[in-house]
Amino acid sequence: MFIRTLAVALTLAAPVFSQSLPQPLSDTVSDFADVLDATEEGRISRLLVETRDATGVHMVVVTMPGIATQGGAGQRIEDYGKALFNAWGIGAADRNDGIMLLLDTEGREARIALGAGYDPVYDGRAARVLSTAVLPSLRDGNFAAGIEAGIASARERLITPFLAGTPVSVSDGFETPGDGTGLGNILLGVGAVGGLAGFGFWRSRRNRRTCPNCGSLTLDRSTEVIQPPTRSESGLGMQHLTCSSCGFNDHKSYSIGYSMRAGRQNRSSFSSSGSRSSGGSRGFGGGRSSGGGASGKW
Numbered sequence: 001m002f003i004r005t006l007a008v009a010l011t012l013a014a015p016v017f018s019q020s021l022p023q024p025l026s027d028t029v030s031d032f033a034d035v036l037d038a039t040e041e042g043r044i045s046r047l048l049v050e051t052r053d054a055t056g057v058h059m060v061v062v063t064m065p066g067i068a069t070q071g072g073a074g075q076r077i078e079d080y081g082k083a084l085f086n087a088w089g090i091g092a093a094d095r096n097d098g099i100m101l102l103l104d105t106e107g108r109e110a111r112i113a114l115g116a117g118y119d120p121v122y123d124g125r126a127a128r129v130l131s132t133a134v135l136p137s138l139r140d141g142n143f144a145a146g147i148e149a150g151i152a153s154a155r156e157r158l159i160t161p162f163l164a165g166t167p168v169s170v171s172d173g174f175e176t177p178g179d180g181t182g183l184g185n186i187l188l189g190v191g192a193v194g195g196l197a198g199f200g201f202w203r204s205r206r207n208r209r210t211c212p213n214c215g216s217l218t219l220d221r222s223t224e225v226i227q228p229p230t231r232s233e234s235g236l237g238m239q240h241l242t243c244s245s246c247g248f249n250d251h252k253s254y255s256i257g258y259s260m261r262a263g264r265q266n267r268s269s270f271s272s273s274g275s276r277s278s279g280g281s282r283g284f285g286g287g288r289s290s291g292g293g294a295s296g297k298w
Contacts, residue, residue: 020071021087024060027283032070033063033105040144047151057159058091058285059099061147066106077104081113082291091115091287097162098287101134101150103143109297110134112154116290121168122158127294129153138298167217213248220244 024030028045036044044061052058062084064070072080081102091098096117103110112126133153137146161168211219220242242249 021084022070024062024088024284027058028060030060030062033065033103035063035103035105035143036147044144044147044151047148051151051155051159055155055159055163056092057097057099057163058287059101059151059154059159060088060090061101061103061151063103063105063143067104068106077102077107077109077111077295078291078293081111081293082289085113085115085287085289089284089286089288091117091285093286093288096287096289097159098285098289099154099158100289101147101154103138103147107297108138109295110138111295112150112293113289114158114292115287116292118158118162118292120292122162123292123294125157125168126154126292127296129157130294130296135296135298211243211246211248213243214246216243216245218243218245219248 022030022032025032026045028048029036029041031041048059048061064072067075067077067080072083075083081100084102085098085100090100090113096115098115100113101110102113110130112130114122114126129150134146134150137143137149211217
């Protein structure tokens with residue numbers, strides 16, 4: 001009897017949590033903390049629209065005056081960011097490529113939440129985006145500068161290599177301290193000696209991904225369509241991950257977007273208030289996050 005009562009209580013409580021999450025103010029910037037003036041918000045919104053137009057990747061910026069006041073009481077920013085990301089459906093449903101930059105001004109904490117399509121190596125790259133581009137300006141009290149630098153860095157360090165589909169490491173594309181002597185030259189020498197042998201090895205594994213279990217670049221990914229999409233409804237696919245080094249296996253379902261015409265119609269008619277958003281906004285695409293990304297404090 002107790003178990004049945006508990007199950008009913010949990011079932012009833014689940015919708016309450018989802019309803020407590022705020023609705024987006026736009027599909028570019030939702031400044032709940034009111035830390036941006038009209039000029040800054042407009043500039044950031046245009047930057048996000050330009051990024052989306054150029055790459056097809058939907059990135060949003062959210063500021064909160066404490067996540068506890070916005071349905072996140074007792075939660076870590078990582079869990080809250082994932083819940084908000086999925087509630088809003090950031091990014092394309094068939095690629096799960098969305099990105100959210102979330103700032104909690106009360107906890108002085110920032111989070112880059114990534115769509116489920118990004119490999120775990122991008123978590124480290126997101127951490128570098130925060131530490132090198134976003135957090136320094138936030139520590140100086142300049143929210144607009146930190147956000148704008150974060151968008152530019154995310155486009156270069158996250159979106160561009162993701163779209164190219166090439167293997168990356170955490171440090172690729174980031175400047176490292178020093179003048180190029182010492183360890184850098186030693187590594188360069190080792191690389192030159194082993195270059196020819198290593199080239200063949202890299203070629204044989206360039207389409208592999210980093211295993212989240214053992215860290216080896218031996219993770220194979222394949223997908224299959226379980227239910228094809230129609231002109232009015234999304235389909236269902238299954239992603240299979242297998243590591244040849246440690247035997248790791250994982251299977252994840254994902255949504256397949258319905259017809260391109262229907263998708264465009266859905267995006268262009270979005271707005272949280274029922275009318276079309278300004279600044280070239282086109283709505284959310286139903287993307288999801290599995291919790292990937294990075295957090296940092298200022």
